[in-house]
Amino acid sequence: MKKKKIWSFFLLLCLLLTGCREGISPGYLIPAAEGSGMYSTALAPFLSGYTRQEAEDTLYAQVTQGDAVACFDVQAIPAMRQGVGRYWYPHVLATVVLAVDRTRTDAVITGWNSLPESGVPVGMSSYSVIRNMLAIGALSYGLDRVEPTKRDALTFLEHLNQDGGFELDGSNAPILICLDYEAVAWNRNGGNYEIIVPSEGTMSYHMGLLSDVPLTLEPGLDEALLSAGLPLADGERPSGFPADYQSARTLGEEDYGRFLAIAGDSSRDLRRQVFRTRLYTTADMREHILSALLIAAAILLWKGTVSHRMMRHDVRQAVNTLSWLLVGWLLLRLFKYQLRVDDTLSRMCWYGYYLFQLALPVALLYLTEILDRGEGEKQLVRPLWPPLVGYIGSVLLVMTNDLHQLVFRFPPGGTWASDYCYGPGFWIVIASSLLFLACALWNLLRKGYRSPSRRGRIFPLLFCGGMVAYLAAYIMRVPLAWESDPTVCVCALSVLFFETVLHTGLIPVNIQYQRLFASAPTSLTLLDENGRTVLSSSNARPISHSVWQRLRMDIQHPLLRDRDTQLHAVPVRNGMAVWQEDLSQLNRLRREILDVQTRLEAANALLREEGEVKKRLLMAETNKALFEQLDQDMECRITSLANLIDTLPQAEHPRELIAYIILCLCHIKRRCNLFFLARQGEQLPGDELSMYLDELGELAGYTGMKTLIRCGVRNGLDIRRAALCYDFAFETISWTLRENASPLMGYLEVESAQLAFRFLPGGNPAPWRFSRELTEVVGALGGHIVCKDLDDAVGICMTIPLGGEACG
Amino acid sequence: MIKLLSEHLEDCSTPQYFCFSVRCEVCGEYWYSSSIPFSKAEQAVHHQEKKELYDAIYQREKERARWAAGQEARERFSQCPICRRLVCDTCFLICDEMDLCRECAGRMKESGEPVAP
Numbered sequence: 046m047k048k049k050k051i052w053s054f055f056l057l058l059c060l061l062l063t064g065c066r067e068g069i070s071p072g073y074l075i076p077a078a079e080g081s082g083m084y085s086t087a088l089a090p091f092l093s094g095y096t097r098q099e100a101e102d103t104l105y106a107q108v109t110q111g112d113a114v115a116c117f118d119v120q121a122i123p124a125m126r127q128g129v130g131r132y133w134y135p136h137v138l139a140t141v142v143l144a145v146d147r148t149r150t151d152a153v154i155t156g157w158n159s160l161p162e163s164g165v166p167v168g169m170s171s172y173s174v175i176r177n178m179l180a181i182g183a184l185s186y187g188l189d190r191v192e193p194t195k196r197d198a199l200t201f202l203e204h205l206n207q208d209g210g211f212e213l214d215g216s217n218a219p220i221l222i223c224l225d226y227e228a229v230a231w232n233r234n235g236g237n238y239e240i241i242v243p244s245e246g247t248m249s250y251h252m253g254l255l256s257d258v259p260l261t262l263e264p265g266l267d268e269a270l271l272s273a274g275l276p277l278a279d280g281e282r283p284s285g286f287p288a289d290y291q292s293a294r295t296l297g298e299e300d301y302g303r304f305l306a307i308a309g310d311s312s313r314d315l316r317r318q319v320f321r322t323r324l325y326t327t328a329d330m331r332e333h334i335l336s337a338l339l340i341a342a343a344i345l346l347w348k349g350t351v352s353h354r355m356m357r358h359d360v361r362q363a364v365n366t367l368s369w370l371l372v373g374w375l376l377l378r379l380f381k382y383q384l385r386v387d388d389t390l391s392r393m394c395w396y397g398y399y400l401f402q403l404a405l406p407v408a409l410l411y412l413t414e415i416l417d418r419g420e421g422e423k424q425l426v427r428p429l430w431p432p433l434v435g436y437i438g439s440v441l442l443v444m445t446n447d448l449h450q451l452v453f454r455f456p457p458g459g460t461w462a463s464d465y466c467y468g469p470g471f472w473i474v475i476a477s478s479l480l481f482l483a484c485a486l487w488n489l490l491r492k493g494y495r496s497p498s499r500r501g502r503i504f505p506l507l508f509c510g511g512m513v514a515y516l517a518a519y520i521m522r523v524p525l526a527w528e529s530d531p532t533v534c535v536c537a538l539s540v541l542f543f544e545t546v547l548h549t550g551l552i553p554v555n556i557q558y559q560r561l562f563a564s565a566p567t568s569l570t571l572l573d574e575n576g577r578t579v580l581s582s583s584n585a586r587p588i589s590h591s592v593w594q595r596l597r598m599d600i601q602h603p604l605l606r607d608r609d610t611q612l613h614a615v616p617v618r619n620g621m622a623v624w625q626e627d628l629s630q631l632n633r634l635r636r637e638i639l640d641v642q643t644r645l646e647a648a649n650a651l652l653r654e655e656g657e658v659k660k661r662l663l664m665a666e667t668n669k670a671l672f673e674q675l676d677q678d679m680e681c682r683i684t685s686l687a688n689l690i691d692t693l694p695q696a697e698h699p700r701e702l703i704a705y706i707i708l709c710l711c712h713i714k715r716r717c718n719l720f721f722l723a724r725q726g727e728q729l730p731g732d733e734l735s736m737y738l739d740e741l742g743e744l745a746g747y748t749g750m751k752t753l754i755r756c757g758v759r760n761g762l763d764i765r766r767a768a769l770c771y772d773f774a775f776e777t778i779s780w781t782l783r784e785n786a787s788p789l790m791g792y793l794e795v796e797s798a799q800l801a802f803r804f805l806p807g808g809n810p811a812p813w814r815f816s817r818e819l820t821e822v823v824g825a826l827g828g829h830i831v832c833k834d835l836d837d838a839v840g841i842c843m844t845i846p847l848g849g850e851a852c853g
Numbered sequence: 854m855i856k857l858l859s860e861h862l863e864d865c866s867t868p869q870y871f872c873f874s875v876r877c878e879v880c881g882e883y884w885y886s887s888s889i890p891f892s893k894a895e896q897a898v899h900h901q902e903k904k905e906l907y908d909a910i911y912q913r914e915k916e917r918a919r920w921a922a923g924q925e926a927r928e929r930f931s932q933c934p935i936c937r938r939l940v941c942d943t944c945f946l947i948c949d950e951m952d953l954c955r956e957c958a959g960r961m962k963e964s965g966e967p968v969a970p
Binding site: 589591592594595598599602604605606607608609 | 865867869870872874876880881882883884885886887888929
């Protein structure tokens with residue numbers, strides 16, 4: 046974008062610099078109007094400070110440049126009304142007359158109407174635009190003095206032409222429509238022309254000087270003009286002029302507008318209506334310029350549409366190249382039209398046509414070659430450098446023609462613009478160019494034939510057929526082809542060639558994008574580089590400017606348009622593609638999930654609370670059950686202890702009874718310990734059981750009893766078995782006290798996977814009866830309590846299967 | 854209004870640039886402020902040892918960007934005098950009696966032209 050601006054600025058600067066000129070300064074006397082040469086020559090000595098020079102530009106341009114321009118009043122007065130030129134000096138009165146060459150015809154000519162009757166060819170002495178205007182103006186007035194019209198004049202000339210008696214550049218015709226002073230000059234030079242002022246009427250025009258600055262003319266100009274054979278503006282004429290000019294009329298101030306309406310575009314109308322030429326091409330300068338601009342605009346428009354349709358970048362480049370070649374050719378031709386002098390610049394412009402013309406077949410060949418490969422592939426089936434080299438060589442050959450004359454040959458002393466012939470170089474250049482075109486056409490036909498679509502086969506054939514028809518018509522001089530503009534035809538053919546390639550389906554086009562977008566189910570939008578929507582699917586909402594800006598800044602990340610719509614974008618050439626993702630379903634699901642999660646959390650909290658309540662309840666119940674069990678377990682022991690305490694005051698041996706009571710208390714305490722340890726599921730280490738047993742033995746010692754109990758188990762014991770051993774030891778000590786069977790020795794040991802607790806009392810333990818609870822539990826564990834006769838003593842032994850760590 | 858806007862400005866900034874959004878409370882569409890690049894974004898990436906320094910600069914520039922975003926949003930959002938909601942120009946109608954948001958105008962059967970059609 047920045048480069049474009051710089052180039053635009055540069056071009057504008059060039060335009061301004063080249064468009065400006067230094068201040069107006071008097072300099073040249075320009076004979077701008079055809080036929081003013083004689084007048085300018087006679088005038089030059091009387092106009093000091095001005096040098097005679099041929100016109101290099103239009104007379105209006107010359108006037109604005111400060112020159113004094115010799116022209117007719119029909120040019121000067123309208124120009125002054127438009128602000129071009131401020132001073133008008135009429136000096137000569139020129140009248141349109143008929144000059145009859147009496148050496149070639151004796152026909153009686155009196156005026157315009159006698160021309161068709163005479164049957165003698167009539168010509169115009171010049172075919173310049175201004176002279177055509179003067180003649181048409183005079184003829185119109187002559188044919189109808191009251192209401193002169195161009196149509197009458199043209200019809201008159203058309204009939205004259207159809208009878209074979211009128212030609213534009215007919216300076217060799219026996220009768221010439223010319224200006225009177227020209228005919229007088231011919232007679233002075235040995236001619237034998239009868240000068241006839243048409244009796245029906247004719248026009249006299251003033252010739253003079255138009256200038257932007259006041260002119261100072263030396264005295265004696267009138268005499269000089271008369272001696273040069275020019276009639277003066279006041280009607281005074283030198284010898285050799287007709288005597289009667291009564292039928293001639295000069296234009297008044299108010300007549301110029303009407304005159305231009307009648308005589309304007311005379312050259313064009315003469316060509317088209319009288320001679321029936323230029324029917325299919327431009328006929329005058331205005332049409333040349335307008336048509337060139339229109340065609341250039343049409344080509345650029347076509348380029349725009351094709352570029353819009355193209356999907357491939359390289360094909361788009363080919364279109365651009367082709368279009369600019371055509372436009373460049375047209376513009377160069379237009380530029381050359383503006384050059385009034387056939388000089389070197391004009392010739393170089395002419396050569397320059399080939400710069401564009403010869404490039405067209407190469408561009409078309411390139412186009413047909415790249416169709417086979419995918420975009421971005423470097424290798425072509427056939428290399429393109431030979432046509433490119435051929436093109437460069439051809440252009441160099443043409444552009445350097447002035448040096449070698451191999452392409453165009455100009456005869457010495459002739460006018461190069463019209464008198465030239467073709468050299469061998471021209472035919473080589475044209476042959477190579479035609480070869481490239483033929484290759485391009487062959488490629489088109491071949492690839493079109495391979496195309497799966499029917500159009501692919503038909504369109505190339507149609508194009509080739511059309512081209513052959515045009516060439517045949519041109520060769521056969523069919524007016525439509527022969528009189529057409531070759532440049533325009535080549536442009537049209539090039540465009541048609543490309544369109545043919547397009548319609549054969551050889552180039553992927555994107556003309557269906559609108560339909561695609563319209564029917565796309567996804568919300569897709571294409572934005573240009575300024576954030577404007579180019580294409581959009583029907584259900585896509587417009588993208589706001591702020592959103593576009595944000596997307597452009599960070600195109601990688603999606604963007605929330607609203608809570609239910611997310612925008613994703615990818616950069617594309619000259620813009621971005623944006624599609625809208627509908628998040629409403631996802632959001633709904635997320636809301637539902639959040640809902641469920643909340644409900645679950647609430648349910649979890651409720652369940653947790655319920656669990657805690659249940660746990661607390663269970664704990665309370667467990668405690669209750671535990672204490673009930675403990676109470677139940679200890680109830681009988683506590684009852685018997687209470688009985689013992691009750692009998693204490695009446696006891697004979699209170700000391701022993703107290704000691705026994707203490708022993709019972711100790712038993713109850715340790716049993717409670719063991720009860721709780723059993724609930725905890727723990728084991729009782731052998732050392733601790735040993736300590737319990739020692740404690741029992743020590744307390745029993747207060748009753749006077751001698752005990753020695755040893756625990757040979759060191760590992761942990763199952764609480765139930767440990768409690769059983771402890772109970773067995775207590776009850777054994779109790780029986781020993783009751784039966785006075787002291788001393789008592791005991792030993793607890795592990796014996797082949799059994800726990801054996803042996804006591805050897807001082808008396809016979811056979812009548813001892815252990816408590817029902819103890820015997821039941823020992824039985825339940827698979828153990829037993831037996832008395833053993835040891836010859837001189839009786840021992841008592843409890844064996845129970847081993848459990849806990851001691852087991853292994 | 855500024856206070857209301859600053860409350861509604863949502864931060865969409867990244868380590869590279871600052872951007873804030875405001876959500877229209879009627880149509881629900883987000884408006885995004887012009888993104889302002891963080892002046893030290895590149896240096897901050899390459900000089901991790903000066904992270905604290907760049908963080909401080911980032912915060913300072915972010916505050917400025919927030920203020921600028923508020924000013925920018927002020928041109929595009931209005932507060933409905935009835936419902937007190939912040940609405941975008943598309944949803945804010947110029948009515949005969951009083952300018953209202955689209956929903957309030959519909960409820961009150963007031964007709965008007967949107968500020969930005």
